[in-house]
Amino acid sequence: MENNENLFMDDLVDDDESSYALSNFNLVTTPNDFNVATIVAFMDKGVFKIPSFQRNFVWDIQKASKLIESLIIGLPIPQIFLYEKSRNNFEVIDGQQRLLSLYFFVKGRFPKNDAKYQLRNIENTCDHSLFKEEFLNNDKYFTNFNLKLKTKATPDSLVTPLDGKNYQTLDVNNKVGLDLATIRNMVIKSAESSDEEHLARYEIFNRLNSGGVNLNGQEIRMSLYSSKFLNLLVELNKNPVWRNFFGK
Structure with a gap:
């Protein structure tokens, strides 16, 4: 799970892996608040890309459901980090699990555990959509995405009315509320056009994902x-x- 949302870590140690010299990066960071409808549209059009250095999609449907529920009921979620390589070309540095969860919910489909590695297969993608329609509709790889919010320990009195809902069966208020829910995106861009500056995205990714301690x-x-x-x-x-x- 992407459990560290802070760029700077308090628990860096001076060991062989971290005791190397780094040049100062010349970067510009701009906050942008995109709503969910815009984010899904960007992913569909290939504006937001999942780079090869990212791990596979690992969230289960319950964790993804909690994210969707948080947005519907108005709870904030962690910000997304994007690296702007060029115009309309953004690489996801941190937030892949959240972004794909949103995408899958709006599409009404969730990948099965044995098929998650297929998400990176170039044969299943196309230029105008994150995944080919026939891939998303293939029941061998996907199941319908109905919110799974109830656990065995959840008393019946506390079961949320959102449990079992999908994007199409949400009532109008919840559906519009989800579409318009905003997520903070930190867009990082190199102030220079050198190859060395593009390497900054690897350093950011490493620091975002190496310092967290799970609860x-x-x-x-x-x-x-x-x-x-x-x-x-x-x-x-x-x-x-x-x-x-x-x-x-």
Whole structure:
């Protein structure tokens, strides 16, 4: 998962991999707020491209569904980083999983696990669309994208009415709200036309994706379920006897 959205990392260490000299890059960064409809149109027209140094699409349908839900209900999502190579030619440095999730939802199709590697196959792409229509409609590779927001642990009383919906079956307000939801895009462009400046996108990609530390299970629970019990656990964990008993 793309879990580090910060360009600068606090936990860089002076080891053999990071102790090398870097020249100062001459870059210009411009924030742009594109709405979802515009982003999908850009992807369809090949304006936003997934470069070869990106990993494959790895999100499952539940994670992608949570992203869609966040946009529909008005929650902000992390910004996208794009590198402008030339006019109408942007490489996705950070945000591939989010962008493809949006694209697949609007198209109503989600790739099966065994077929995700096929997304990079040039035979399945074309000039005027991110993927060929016959590829997206092939049930061997794709399934219908209906929002999967309910888990086994979700009480029936908390099941969102969005669960099971797809782009076409959203009510008008939610559909328009999703189309018009804006996502911050940081567009990075070289102020010079040298090959060395284009190398900056690799350095940005490396720093965005190498410094994050995933939350563990308890940290996730703490963020989702605030309660006196969890606050008590935090206090108990400060006690050396308690920590010695549990070995952590």
